[in-house]
Structure formats: structure tokens, C-alpha cells
Amino acid sequence: MKRMLAIFRRDIYSSTRDFLILYMIIAPILLTVGLKFFIPSAASASLQFALNSKLGAEVIEEFEKYGSVELYSSDEEIKERVGKIDDIAGISINDKGNFRIILEGNESHDTKEIPRKIVRSIVSGEEVDVNYKVSDIGIQMSPIAWIGGISLIITAITMGGILIGLNIIEEKESKTVKALNVSPMSRLEFIMGKSFIGIIIPIIDVFAILWILNMLDVNLYMIAVMTLASSIIGVIVGFLIGVTSPNQIAGIANMKLLFLLVGMSIIGAILIPQSQHFFLYWVPTYWAFMGFKGIILKTITWSQLGIYVIWILGLTCGIFLLLKNRIRKGLA
Amino acid sequence: MINVKNLYHSYTNDENYAVEDISFKIEQGEVFGFLGPSGAGKSTTQQILIGLLALQQGEASIGGYDIKKPKEELFNLIGVSFEHPNVYKKLSGLENLEFYKKMFSVETEDSMKLLRMVGLESAANKKAGGYSKGMLQRLVFARSMINNPKIWFLDEPTSGLDPNTASEIKKIIRKKNDEGTTIFLTTHNMYIADELCDRIAFINEGKIELIDSPRNLKLKYGEKLVKIEYKENEKIKKESLSMINDEDKKKLNKLINEGKIETMHSQEATLEEIFIKVTGRGLK
Numbered sequence: 001m002k003r004m005l006a007i008f009r010r011d012i013y014s015s016t017r018d019f020l021i022l023y024m025i026i027a028p029i030l031l032t033v034g035l036k037f038f039i040p041s042a043a044s045a046s047l048q049f050a051l052n053s054k055l056g057a058e059v060i061e062e063f064e065k066y067g068s069v070e071l072y073s074s075d076e077e078i079k080e081r082v083g084k085i086d087d088i089a090g091i092s093i094n095d096k097g098n099f100r101i102i103l104e105g106n107e108s109h110d111t112k113e114i115p116r117k118i119v120r121s122i123v124s125g126e127e128v129d130v131n132y133k134v135s136d137i138g139i140q141m142s143p144i145a146w147i148g149g150i151s152l153i154i155t156a157i158t159m160g161g162i163l164i165g166l167n168i169i170e171e172k173e174s175k176t177v178k179a180l181n182v183s184p185m186s187r188l189e190f191i192m193g194k195s196f197i198g199i200i201i202p203i204i205d206v207f208a209i210l211w212i213l214n215m216l217d218v219n220l221y222m223i224a225v226m227t228l229a230s231s232i233i234g235v236i237v238g239f240l241i242g243v244t245s246p247n248q249i250a251g252i253a254n255m256k257l258l259f260l261l262v263g264m265s266i267i268g269a270i271l272i273p274q275s276q277h278f279f280l281y282w283v284p285t286y287w288a289f290m291g292f293k294g295i296i297l298k299t300i301t302w303s304q305l306g307i308y309v310i311w312i313l314g315l316t317c318g319i320f321l322l323l324k325n326r327i328r329k330g331l332a
Numbered sequence: 333m334i335n336v337k338n339l340y341h342s343y344t345n346d347e348n349y350a351v352e353d354i355s356f357k358i359e360q361g362e363v364f365g366f367l368g369p370s371g372a373g374k375s376t377t378q379q380i381l382i383g384l385l386a387l388q389q390g391e392a393s394i395g396g397y398d399i400k401k402p403k404e405e406l407f408n409l410i411g412v413s414f415e416h417p418n419v420y421k422k423l424s425g426l427e428n429l430e431f432y433k434k435m436f437s438v439e440t441e442d443s444m445k446l447l448r449m450v451g452l453e454s455a456a457n458k459k460a461g462g463y464s465k466g467m468l469q470r471l472v473f474a475r476s477m478i479n480n481p482k483i484w485f486l487d488e489p490t491s492g493l494d495p496n497t498a499s500e501i502k503k504i505i506r507k508k509n510d511e512g513t514t515i516f517l518t519t520h521n522m523y524i525a526d527e528l529c530d531r532i533a534f535i536n537e538g539k540i541e542l543i544d545s546p547r548n549l550k551l552k553y554g555e556k557l558v559k560i561e562y563k564e565n566e567k568i569k570k571e572s573l574s575m576i577n578d579e580d581k582k583k584l585n586k587l588i589n590e591g592k593i594e595t596m597h598s599q600e601a602t603l604e605e606i607f608i609k610v611t612g613r614g615l616k
Contacts, residue, residue, distance in 0.1 A: 003435055110457075170422075174421060179414065181384055182384065182410065182437055183435035184407040184437055287534075
């Protein structure tokens with residue numbers, strides 16, 4: 001354990017010296033912040049209302065039929081909420097009993113029009129003509145939010161692997177791996193020590209991504225289990241890049257190739273009909289994508305999650321056994 | 333301490349051997365030199381012994397441990413100073429040693445003490461990437477002592493060093509040897525081998541041509557000549573006289589008796605000359 005921790009600490013020191021670790025941690029977080037700007041308009045598929053609690057239970061109940069309702073005690077609080085980044089309409093009532101709709105000005109058509117129609121129906125007592133209610137087929141979240149979120153999570157997992165790969169390339173280029181090979185350190189200790197960084201980076205990033213995207217209401221234990229299992233994919237990717245690349249440039253070229261494979265499995269999982277998903281069963285990142293999808297959309301049970309984890313671990317172990325000799329030679 | 337028997341190695345896994353039928357024994361406390369030109373098989377032999385290359389054919393043991401199945405204990409016993417400086421350039425000299433120290437499960441040396449020994453104390457906290465070639469070489473040398481090795485593999489330990497530093501390194505090697513460390517020295521530098529080794533092996537084209545002490549080799553292969561400078565008619569004359577030939581012996585005696593000799597040196601053959609005589613090729 002002492003040796004594994006020493007290898008892990010050395011990798012951390014080495015990666016912080018040229019800020020590499022910082023870039024690897026920050027890159028998925030920055031992309032998440034970017035994604036956050038695109039989510040509001042997509043999230044408007046599910047309507048949101050900021051209501052003044054003075055409106056009364058009957059009005060609040062009426063709005064709840066069409067979307068999610070947040071209650072505030074003053075117009076100032078509603079204005080503050082409406083001013084935030086996502087699409088939300090504020091509804092209040094003045095002293096004379098007239099309804100007020102508070103908008104930021106850049107809202108989508110539905111966010112502007114549907115509250116007006118609901119208010120009109122309350123005032124006139126007519127049935128409101130809103131198509132939105134019919135088109136809601138149970139989608140709880142914008143596809144951009146969950147697909148983007150999962151893609152970034154898998155990117156973060158791959159980033160951990162890339163750091164492992166670059167550290168192995170550094171060992172090979174400087175031939176320091178030879179010095180380690182003539183010490184009592186075993187190859188397993190080396191592999192384990194190098195792997196830690198590929199597990200810790202995804203854990204930090206995944207929780208940061210979920211926090212930025214306001215998705216921390218999911219089952220965090222499931223997220224932790226899935227992140228740990230999926231980070232093994234990153235570790236394998238890292239060792240593959242490390243042992244097959246003689247230098248940093250070749251490492252980056254191999255990295256692009258592996259990213260293509262990872263990306264294709266995600267795109268495949270989204271575009272290919274469910275009945276043909278078996279074409280993707282051999283790719284561990286497909287199972288990671290499906291697992292995170294289930295957790296974020298809250299459609300997965302622990303037993304399903306267990307099956308996905310077994311697929312991921314089984315496939316990565318298989319890939320590791322297939323490449324065992326290549327890895328052994330690459331680290332010699 | 334080191335026992336090698338009928339060692340063969342082929343990089344191409346055929347009968348094109350890089351080392352062929354190599355056998356030797358090194359006793360405890362001995363400095364054993366492996367002398368040969370580039371590509372002769374010195375590094376291959378050393379790499380097999382330290383476990384960097386697989387033992388394909390033959391037998392070898394170090395400190396009683398079979399190197400075919402190297403155990404942790406074996407690596408605690410040995411120290412290796414590589415010819416090419418293989419250190420972490422992003423870490424300082426001190427951090428390099430502190431990291432390497434953690435790999436061993438035996439009592440280790442104080443890193444600063446080692447850096448002081450090789451003259452790197454003032455550069456201890458400087459990144460190794462900013463070291464000169466000589467400094468890197470010294471750092472690798474210091475690292476090889478971190479576990480107080482009982483068997484020390486040195487590959488060209490003074491390569492790239494200035495004469496003063498090389499002399500300091502040689503002093504450390506002698507001191508360690510006096511303390512009982514067995515040393516396997518790989519070099520193509522005949523002077524280092526001559527100065528430090530108790531016995532040397534000449535290796536050429538993968539085969540050991542001979543093994544003996546430098547003294548015995550010189551006696552066996554060298555000519556017994558004396559090079560003198562003497563004064564005659566107010567002029568300095570130089571001459572090489574045989575210590576076997578009767579006429580030369582008489583002349584030498586006469587010059588000594590007349591007190592004309594200014595300088596006198598025995599002319600032993602150098603190891604390089606002996607190597608050429610034995611193998612038919614130079615040490616470069």
C-alpha cells in the first residue's frame with residue numbers, strides 16, 4: 001500500500017507541476033458551465049412558474065396542472081427568481097386583485113403565452129386551450145440536460161484515464177519505469193498506484209457536474225457506484241494510451257482515436273433503436289451511458305444498476321486480459 | 333554473491349545470440365568489471381541480472397536468489413546506477429530520492445546525506461529537469477545507494493563527469509567496497525576498470541574472452557619495458573629499454589650508476605592494448 005500511495009502521490013505532484021491535473025479536472029467542469037447556458041430553453045419543455053403565495057390555493061392548484069410551481073412571498077423574490085438563467089414565468093396579484101405576469105423578456109413562446117392563457121381561464125372561467133398538457137409524455141428533464149450531462153460525466157471519466165496515460169508516457173520517455181522495475185515494487189502495485197488518479201478525478205468531476213446542472217436530487221449512492229465502476233473504463237483507456245504510445249504526441253493521437261470509440265457508443269445509444277442496441281453491448285461506455293441515464297432520469301433499480309456494473313466490469317476485465325501481455329511489455 | 337552459468341540471450345528469439353554461454357562467479361566484497369566495446373553484450377548481461385530482461389537460457393543467482401523468479405528480497409539487496417540518467421524531471425533531486433526510497437522495505441539512507449555525498453546538496457530542491465548531464469548522472473548514482481545495496485550494479489558510473497567529480501564518485505565506490513559491498517561494474521573505460529576492479533572480464537561479441545585481475549593480465553600480456561629520459565652531451569634523450577633483454581638491462585644499469593637518468597617509468601601494457609591483443613578489436 002505504501003508503494004501504491006507513493007506512486008499516486010508522485011503522479012499528483014508531477015501533474016500539478018505543469019497544471020495538467022488542473023486542466024483535466026477543470027475541462028469537464030467548464031464544459032458543464034457552457035452546457036448550463038443551453039439547458040434553459042430546452043428545459044422549457046417542462047413549464048415552470050414562480051407564484052406569489054398570496055394567489056391562494058385554488059390558483060396555485062390550477063398552475064400545478066401545467067407545470068412545476070415554486071412559491072414566493074413577495075414580488076421582489078419572484079423578480080429575482082425570474083432573472084435567473086432558466087426559463088420561468090412569474091405570476092403575482094396586485095392590491096386591486098389583478099393578476100400580474102412577470103417576465104424577463106427572453107423567455108420562450110410557451111413560457112410567455114401559457115401563463116396568460118391560464119390566467120385568462122381563471123378570470124373568465126373558460127377551459128384553457130393548452131396543447132402542452134397533451135404533449136407531456138412523462139419527460140421529466142430536457143434531453144439536452146441529461147444527454148449533455150452524461151456525455152460530460154463520461155468525458156470526465158475518460159480525462160482521468162488520459163492523465164494515467166500521460167503519466168505512463170512520462171515514465172517511459174524518461175525511462176524511470178526501469179528504475180522502478182529494479183526495485184521491490186511489483187507490477188500490480190505499479191498498476192494500482194497509477195490507477196488511483198483515474199478514479200479520483202471522475203469522482204470529483206461527476207459530483208461537480210451534477211451540482212452545476214442541479215441534478216443532485218438523484219440517488220447519489222447509485223451515482224457513486226456507477227462512477228466507480230465506469231472509472232475502471234478510464235483506467236483501461238489510460239493504460240492503453242500509455243503502453244501503446246512512445247511519446248506525448250503519439251499519446252494525443254491515440255487519445256483522439258479512443259475518444260472516437262467512446263463518442264460513437266454514446267451517439268449509438270441515442271440514435272440506434274432500442275431493439276438494435278445489442279450492437280453496442282461490447283462497448284463498456286455504452287453500459288456506463290445506460291447506467292447514468294437510468295440514474296439521472298430516475299428510472300433504474302439497484303438490480304438493473306448491478307447488471308450494468310457487471311457488464312462494465314466484465315468487459316473491462318476482458319479487455320485487460322486480452323491486452324495483459326501488451327501492457328506488461330509496454331511497462332518493461 | 334553472483335553466480336552465472338551458461339547464460340544465453342537472443343533479442344530475436346533465434347540462435348542469433350546477444351550473449352552466448354556466459355559463465356562467471358563474483359565473490360562477496362569483490363569489484364568485478366565487465367569490460368568491452370559498445371554492443372559487446374555488457375548491458376544485456378547486466379539487464380538479465382537485474383531483471384530487466386528475461387532469463388531465456390542458463391542459470392543465474394544473486395545473493396542466493398534465483399533471478400528466474402525474482403523476489404522482493406532480491407531487489408532490496410541490489411542497487412542499480414543506470415548509464416542514462418532516468419529520473420523524474422518534474423521532481424527535484426530530493427523528491428526523486430524520497431519517492432524512490434518508499435519503494436524499499438529495508439532500512440534506507442538519508443536522501444540529503446546521499447545528495448551531499450555526490451555534491452548535489454545545493455541543488456537538492458531544484459527540479460531535475462534543470463540539472464546538467466553530470467548532475468543527473470550523480471543523482472542516478474545517489475539513488476542507487478538509497479537502500480544500502482549489498483550488491484551494486486554500476487553502468488558507466490563516471491560517464492559524462494568532469495575529472496574532479498569522477499574522482500569523488502570513484503572514492504565513494506571504493507568506500508562502499510571497503511564496507512563490504514559487492515560491485516558489478518560495466519564499462520568500456522579501461523582506466524576505471526583498472527583502478528577499481530579486483531577482476532575483470534573481457535566481453536566481445538557476446539562471449540567472455542577471459543577473466544582475470546588487471547595485474548595478472550598486465551603481467552601476462554604486457555611487455556616489461558622501462559621508459560627513461562636521460563642526459564647525454566647536455567641533451568635530453570628518450571628510450572624504452574627491455575627488462576628481459578641482457579643488453580638493455582646492462583644499459584639501464586649503466587645509466588643508473590652514472591646518475592644520468594632524469595625520469596624513469598615502467599611501461600606496462602594498458603587494458604585496452606591487452607583487449608586488442610585478445611579480441612582483435614578496440615574498446616570504443
